[in-house]
Amino acid sequence: MLHIYTGNGKGKTTAALGLATRFLGHKKHVCIIQFMKKNIEYGEITFFKKIKGIDIFQFGTPDFVDKKRPKQIDFSEAENAFDKVKDVLNRHNYNLLILDELNVALDFELIPIEEVVPVIKEYKDDLEIVITGRYAPEEFLEIADLITEMKEIKHYFSQGISAREGVEF
Amino acid sequence: MLHIYTGNGKGKTTAALGLATRFLGHKKHVCIIQFMKKNIEYGEITFFKKIKGIDIFQFGTPDFVDKKRPKQIDFSEAENAFDKVKDVLNRHNYNLLILDELNVALDFELIPIEEVVPVIKEYKDDLEIVITGRYAPEEFLEIADLITEMKEIKHYFSQGISAREGVEF
Numbered sequence: 001m002l003h004i005y006t007g008n009g010k011g012k013t014t015a016a017l018g019l020a021t022r023f024l025g026h027k028k029h030v031c032i033i034q035f036m037k038k039n040i041e042y043g044e045i046t047f048f049k050k051i052k053g054i055d056i057f058q059f060g061t062p063d064f065v066d067k068k069r070p071k072q073i074d075f076s077e078a079e080n081a082f083d084k085v086k087d088v089l090n091r092h093n094y095n096l097l098i099l100d101e102l103n104v105a106l107d108f109e110l111i112p113i114e115e116v117v118p119v120i121k122e123y124k125d126d127l128e129i130v131i132t133g134r135y136a137p138e139e140f141l142e143i144a145d146l147i148t149e150m151k152e153i154k155h156y157f158s159q160g161i162s163a164r165e166g167v168e169f
Numbered sequence: 170m171l172h173i174y175t176g177n178g179k180g181k182t183t184a185a186l187g188l189a190t191r192f193l194g195h196k197k198h199v200c201i202i203q204f205m206k207k208n209i210e211y212g213e214i215t216f217f218k219k220i221k222g223i224d225i226f227q228f229g230t231p232d233f234v235d236k237k238r239p240k241q242i243d244f245s246e247a248e249n250a251f252d253k254v255k256d257v258l259n260r261h262n263y264n265l266l267i268l269d270e271l272n273v274a275l276d277f278e279l280i281p282i283e284e285v286v287p288v289i290k291e292y293k294d295d296l297e298i299v300i301t302g303r304y305a306p307e308e309f310l311e312i313a314d315l316i317t318e319m320k321e322i323k324h325y326f327s328q329g330i331s332a333r334e335g336v337e338f
Contacts (some may be wrong), residue, residue, distance in 0.1 A: 001325065001336075003179070009317035011174055011184030014191065018183025018213065021190065023335040025212030043194030044187065095335065128336060147323040148178035153316035156170065166192040166264065167170075167297060 001145040002124040006103055006136035009150035016098045016130045017044050020054060023128075028095035030054040031088050035081045035110075036065065036101040036133075040169040055094075057084050067108050078110035089123040096128045103133030103140070113137050170314040171293040175272055175305035178319035185267045185299045186213050189223060192297075197264035199223040200257055204250045204279075205234065205270040205302075209338045224263075226253050236277050247279035258292040265297045272302030272309070282306050 003019075005012040020030045030053060037060035048054050059081035065074050088097060106113050117139050120129060124143070131140060141147060163169060172188075174181040189199045199222060206229035217223050228250035234243050257266060275282050286308050289298060293312070300309060310316055332338060 005180055007320070009319075010172070010315060011180060011187075011317045011319065014187025015180030015184040015319075017187030017190050018180075018185065019187075019336070021186050021216045022183065022212035022338070025214065025216035026335045028335050043191035045194065047190045047194035141322070144323060145325040146179060147321075148180045149320040149322050150178075150180065150184075151176070151318040151320050153310070153318050154313060155316075156314040166195045166197050167188070169191070 001128055002120060002140070002143060003128065003130045003146045003148075004103075004136050004140055004144045005130065005132045005148050005150060006134060007149035007151050008134060009152040010155070011150045012132040012134075013100055015148070015150075016100065016132050019128075019130060020048070020096060020098065023096045024051065024053050027053070029093060030096045030098070031094040032056045032098040032100060033081055033084055033088070034058045034060065034100040035078060035105040036060045037062075042169050043166055057081075059084070065108060065110075070108060070110060074108075075110055078105045081105070082111050082116065086119055089119065092126065094127060096130065099129065099131045101133040102131045103136045105133075106137050107133075107135035113139055117143065170297055171289060171309070171312060172297065172299045172315040172317075173272075173305050173309055173313045174299065174301045174317050174319060175303060176318035176320050177303060178321035179324070180319045181301040181303075182269055184317070184319070185269065185301050188297075188299060189217070189265060189267065192265045193220065193222050196222070198262060199265045199267070200263040201225045201267040201269060202250055202253055202257070203227045203229065203269040204247060204274040205229045211338050212335055226250075228253070234277060234279075239277060239279060243277075244279055247274045250274070251280050251285065255288055258288065261295065263296060265299065268298065268300045270302040271300045272305045274302075275306050276302075276304035282308055286312065
């Protein structure tokens, strides 16, 4: 089945990670493919790297991606990430596949949506696929089984407080 | 700081659990207090029980709580859970405290909101407190630093598919 966590609120990636702990508790296998890796030591990566039953593959660069003018490396990293997705789906080794920030990679047009949709459609009945990120494309909303919009009602960033270890990364 | 994850969509508890992995990765300490435990072997509990740095306390009964006519045990379990919250906050042993389904316990009037708000207010600057559940009371929305509404856009339950291991529990 296909789950989408989208919207401007906090909790999209963390909801996917929480789902990973649920699967791991049932001795199921989890794969996380991150499309827009940044240069931060994310707590969850440090944590899950020590855990059996979960594999994490990171793509992207530490640099900010300029939506209007993405670099060649942004395209090639997204393409590599999507190649990994196809490879992972083809091997049928996992019960849960998290495609973190794929929505954003598609919104930035780093990979063509026409190539992604048929792949997701082909495999989504074999395992749980979770796609996170703002700006979920209409095409995913049509084929998704579950869509949650994380809607920001109130946020301390708007009060001038910056990102904190453990909370944002 | 106080985070609230509310709304009718999927991902409230899992977002809190994902935040727990983020904290654990930074070697911080996490406590989860569950107010409305059910009789299901939740994957995340099995998973986190093996992990160092996180403690989980469960309250409630396997039975469905009738909002119109809660049983004596529903009240006493909620009271015990809230006593545990006060005890935990008082000891200052944790960096992240997750109060799972507290919103629902309050909506069901199992504990009085007037008793809960001053406690949360007193401690919320000392650590991260995350409260999950539908129907977040107005009083929390006022004092919260971050509020995300998980809004259900589409759900397969409405297509007659029932809860599945790993995904819902």
